[in-house]
Amino acid sequence: MRIGVLALQGDFDAHRKRLEELGSTVMLIKKPEQLNNIEGLVIPGGESSTFLKLLGEEGLAKLKEFVQLKPTLGTCAGAILLAKEVENPKQMGLGAIDMAIRRNAFGRQIDSSIRQGLFQGSPIEMVFIRAPQIARLGPTVEVLATEGDDPVFVRQGKAMAATFHPELTRDFRIHQEFLKLLSNGN
Ligand code: GLN
Numbered sequence: 148m149r150i151g152v153l154a155l156q157g158d159f160d161a162h163r164k165r166l167e168e169l170g171s172t173v174m175l176i177k178k179p180e181q182l183n184n185i186e187g188l189v190i191p192g193g194e195s196s197t198f199l200k201l202l203g204e205e206g207l208a209k210l211k212e213f214v215q216l217k218p219t220l221g222t223c224a225g226a227i228l229l230a231k232e233v234e235n236p237k238q239m240g241l242g243a244i245d246m247a248i249r250r251n252a253f254g255r256q257i258d259s260s261i262r263q264g265l266f267q268g269s270p271i272e273m274v275f276i277r278a279p280q281i282a283r284l285g286p287t288v289e290v291l292a293t294e295g296d297d298p299v300f301v302r303q304g305k306a307m308a309a310t311f312h313p314e315l316t317r318d319f320r321i322h323q324e325f326l327k328l329l330s331n332g333n
Contacts, residue, residue: 150171151182155198157192157194157224158193182213188218190228191314192222214241223278227279246301246308249280253275264295266292272318273311276312281298
């Protein structure tokens with residue numbers, strides 16, 4: 148099964164390494180038509196507004212279609228792209244997950260931080276970098292991990308979104324969860 152990592156900008160290479168360490172075949176996606184050749188996709192962190200610019204109208208349309216059909220994991224900026232509503236400032240979202248997400252929600256003072264959250268009841272280290280915060284969640288969205296009172300890793304159907312950077316710690320569980328979704332043929 149071939150997994151794509153959107154490689155327009157941001158820290159896509161850390162995701163590639165992680166997925167390869169877990170035994171996946173990875174394809175770096177630089178052109179929209181390459182989406183035809185993969186079974187699942189990771190949208191990495193970076194700058195969500197830059198992703199929108201680089202994708203352009205055609206790329207966005209293709210990506211929107213992809214995320215409805217195939218498993219996708221968005222982390223940080225990738226999570227922002229997957230949301231239905233984006234705030235601070237408003238920008239378009241692909242609507243794969245029924246949530247509102249607030250960009251740069253922790254202000255400049257907490258530009259980045261490492262915090263401990265809970266994934267399926269067990270502690271997990273989370274790296275937040277100019278992180279967004281989930282401001283609203285639709286009733287059918289499943290919360291997979293939390294940090295304090297905040298949902299930070301969620302899933303709706305084939306789409307998963309984490310507001311932190313699981314590719315930057317040595318904990319493989321978030322990517323494993325995504326690979327489970329892929330192998331379930333969901
Ligand atoms: N602040 C970025 C945005 O709003 C996300 C940061 C990240 O991906 N680490 O898109």
